[in-house]
Amino acid sequence: MKFQGSTFLFSKTRLLFPIHAPPFTTTSSLTATTHNVTVIRRKKDTSIYESYVINMGGVTSSIAAKFAFFPPNPPSYTVVSDKACGGKLCIPEIPRRENVDVLKLRTHRGNEIVAVYVKHPKASASMLYSHGNAADLGQMFELFVELSLRLRVNLMGYDYSGYGQSTGKTSECNTYADIDAVYKCLKEQYEVKDEQLILYGQSVGSGPTVDLASHTPNLRAVVLHGPILSGLRVLYPLKHTHWFDIYKNVEKISLVNCPVLVIHGTADEVVDCSHGKQLYELCKEKYEPLWINGGGHCNLELYPVYIKHLKKFVLGLGKSKTATNGSHKPSLVSDTKKPAESVSSNTLNLHSDLPEISRNSLDSRLDKAKKSNKPEKSRMSTGCVDRFRRRKGLVW
Secondary structure, eight states, X not given: OEEETTXXXXXXXXXXXXXXXXXXXXXXXXXXXXXXXXXXXXXXXXXXXXXXXXXXXXXXHHHHHHHHOOOOSSOSOOOEEEGGGTTEEEOTTSOOOTTEEEEEEEOTTSOEEEEEEEOOTTOSOEEEEEOOTTOOHHHHHHHXXXXXXXXXXXXXXXXXTTSTTOOSOOXXXXXXXXXHHHHHHHHHTSOOOGGGEEEEEEGGGHHHHHHHHHTOTTOSEEEEESOOSOHHHHHSOOSSOOTTOSOOHHHXXXXXXXXXXXXXXTXXXXXXXXXXXXXXXXXSEEBOOEEETTOOSSOGGGSHHHHHHHHHHHHHHHHHHHHTTSOOOOOBOOTTSOOOBOOOGGGOOOOTTOOOOSOSOHHHHHHHHHHHTSOOOOSOXXXXXXXXXXXXXXXX
């Protein structure tokens, strides 16, 4: 091991880990970059990775945990008590809506997390959405509203401990406690039954999503959006799961006993599409996956096929349940059926009713996207720091 400035250079495995690097450090030749962790991946000699990871043990785990969480700083929103509404909580930075509840929930680990519940008057299902590692509720809110409207579901989104206005520190264990608190709120306060609940996990949010689904047998469905096999597998091409790994979705997904939809971009530069494909193969109840050709890690919701396929899945769940008198299985796929639906970025045509995702001007941005025939910029485009995150692959 050699010391080089503020970095540790592991020359034997050619892994470069900048420690406490400045937030705008420029590195052009890297294939994968994370907050405080930069990895130059090699396709060969995977046994070297295995040996390195085993030897490093808990140190490697702490590195993976550190780059897994990157909450926006400062948070994009605040939470205040509205005296005009009898002390009801609200978020001043987002449009006030009568069908939205703002909540503060206490987890069993003692943290207080913020959640929003978007209600749909004709909802037949509820969705619990766990977002990615570099966003908070203020940035996700418009997407939540749009998904609730398009899918005709009640939607509960929340911030992990240490994100937004949620208290505590970010950690794997805390995210499990966070989603448990939200799940408990849905059951007790909103009387949502497991058979009505769809879990949605985006990127690192696939970790708490799969964990909850693995021990909740009667869920209506699970959606995995750009999911990870495990935390360390984002860094290293590991063949085996080690005890110090985080978010071991690869081991838990087979315990999920409901239909699972996997969505992944084929050009995902942060979490390789192979993560989604392997999770899909390990699912008990496979639904036709969506591999979006040319889709990255932060822009899948901007492709028209995304909402089309997701809506088909969600609404099909309700129809299937009605037709089978309580069964919640939609049309599942087998190896002999048609290949997964996909869309080419070369033929993309944005609809005028695409959701605006945490931005101020809908019309001008969509007009620009139409003219260029490319997907609109993702919700991570609110400032120079977010542009840097996106360019260097800091979002998963």
